[in-house]
Amino acid sequence: xxxxxxxxxxxxxxxxxxxxxxxxxxxxxxxxxxxxxxxxxxxxxxxxxxxxxxxxxxxxxxxxxxxxxxxxxxxxxxxxxxxxxxxxxxxxxxxxxxxxxxxxxxxxxxxxxxxxxxxxxxxxxxxxxxxxxxxxxxxxxxxxxxxxxxxxxxxxxxxxxxxxxxxxxxxxxxxxxxxxxxxxxxxxxxxxxxxxxxxxxxxxxxxxxxxxxxxxxxxxxxxxxxxxxxxxxxxxxxxxxxxxxxxxxxxxxxxxxxxxxxxxxxxxxxxxxx
DNA sequence: ATGCAGTCCTGTAAGC
DNA sequence: TGCTTACAGGACTGCA
Numbered sequence: 001x002x003x004x005x006x007x008x009x010x011x012x013x014x015x016x017x018x019x020x021x022x023x024x025x026x027x028x029x030x031x032x033x034x035x036x037x038x039x040x041x042x043x044x045x046x047x048x049x050x051x052x053x054x055x056x057x058x059x060x061x062x063x064x065x066x067x068x069x070x071x072x073x074x075x076x077x078x079x080x081x082x083x084x085x086x087x088x089x090x091x092x093x094x095x096x097x098x099x100x101x102x103x104x105x106x107x108x109x110x111x112x113x114x115x116x117x118x119x120x121x122x123x124x125x126x127x128x129x130x131x132x133x134x135x136x137x138x139x140x141x142x143x144x145x146x147x148x149x150x151x152x153x154x155x156x157x158x159x160x161x162x163x164x165x166x167x168x169x170x171x172x173x174x175x176x177x178x179x180x181x182x183x184x185x186x187x188x189x190x191x192x193x194x195x196x197x198x199x200x201x202x203x204x205x206x207x208x209x210x211x212x213x214x215x216x217x218x219x220x221x222x223x224x225x226x227x228x229x230x231x232x233x234x235x236x237x238x239x240x241x242x243x244x245x246x247x248x249x250x251x252x253x254x255x256x257x258x259x260x261x262x263x264x265x266x267x268x269x270x271x272x273x274x
Numbered sequence: 275a276t277g278c279a280g281t282c283c284t285g286t287a288a289g290c
Numbered sequence: 291t292g293c294t295t296a297c298a299g300g301a302c303t304g305c306a
Contacts, residue, residue: 001298001299001300002300003300034282034283034300034301034302058300058301073300073301074300075283075299075300075301076283076298076299076300077283077284077285092284110283111283111284111285112282112283112284112285112298112299113282113283113284114282114283114299114300114301115300116301133301153276153277154276154277155276155277155278159277159278162299162300164300164301171299171300172298172299172300220298221285221286221298222285260278261278261279261280261299262298262299263297263298263299276306277305277306278304278305278306279303279304279305279306280302280303280304280305281301281302281303281304282299282300282301282302283298283299284298285297285298286296286297286298287295287296287297287298288294288295288296288297289293289294289295289296290292290293290294290295
């Protein structure tokens with residue numbers, strides 16, 4: 001389940017392997033992804049050189065020398081890697097970009113096909129597309145708008161944290177981790193938070209995400225970085241996936257509850273409902 | 275406008 | 291042992 005730390009790791013891995021490299025060919029799989037690949041994009045991309053690799057929320061943006069942008073979302077099981085061109089092709093491979101020189105290729109693999117790769121003509125269209133749906137990055141979230149979004153809503157905290165327009169890049173794992181760190185119950189309504197609690201949550205989101213980035217994200221099932229390496233933060237999780245285990249703070253048993261349609265893991269003692 | 279449920283998709287695991 | 295069923299969840303649609 002790639003969230004911000006996993007996507008950031010992919011981008012950091014891909015950057016040195018991709019920037020300055022030219023696309024020599026594009027192979028498209030039979031089965032369509034969440035958003036279909038336009039047949040004109042392949043020929044357009046041949047001969048183009050990657051100039052920059054960056055991330056916004058859970059989205060990857062690869063810039064090309066003709067100003068176009070390849071915009072990628074990994075969905076749940078997406079893997080975006082640079083691999084040895086001679087290595088065996090894995091199953092569920094949907095897109096393959098041969099790199100000039102013939103030694104390596106950029107591969108998009110996605111068993112559940114929740115992900116997507118699209119080509120945008122320029123920066124302005126990418127800003128329109130992503131800007132419309134994404135809120136601030138989790139680091140240094142502007143205090144006032146964040147407090148207004150939370151305290152002005154009757155939605156529960158879990159739903160608010162999963163909403164990409166509130167904070168970009170948080171998914172189910174890091175929402176649970178941030179709520180645990182801030183000692184807040186997932187069903188607590190935004191409007192029931194004190195300003196002190198809002199601030200604590202704001203800092204918890206930033207801290208948790210930064211620590212996960214430092215550990216190259218969490219590999220629960222499918223996730224791998226841009227060079228195929230697994231993450232390590234799964235060993236540091238305090239709430240997510242720890243149902244029945246002891247709370248690292250108080251020793252109580254971690255509970256799971258369905259909140260906002262997602263499994264939500266929390267400590268019933270440290271994180272009191274309010 | 276707002277918030278929620280349903281949808282997509284398939285590998286894995288639990289249940290009978 | 292082999293089949294069926296439930297579950298995982300990011301983004302999006304449609305409904306109340």
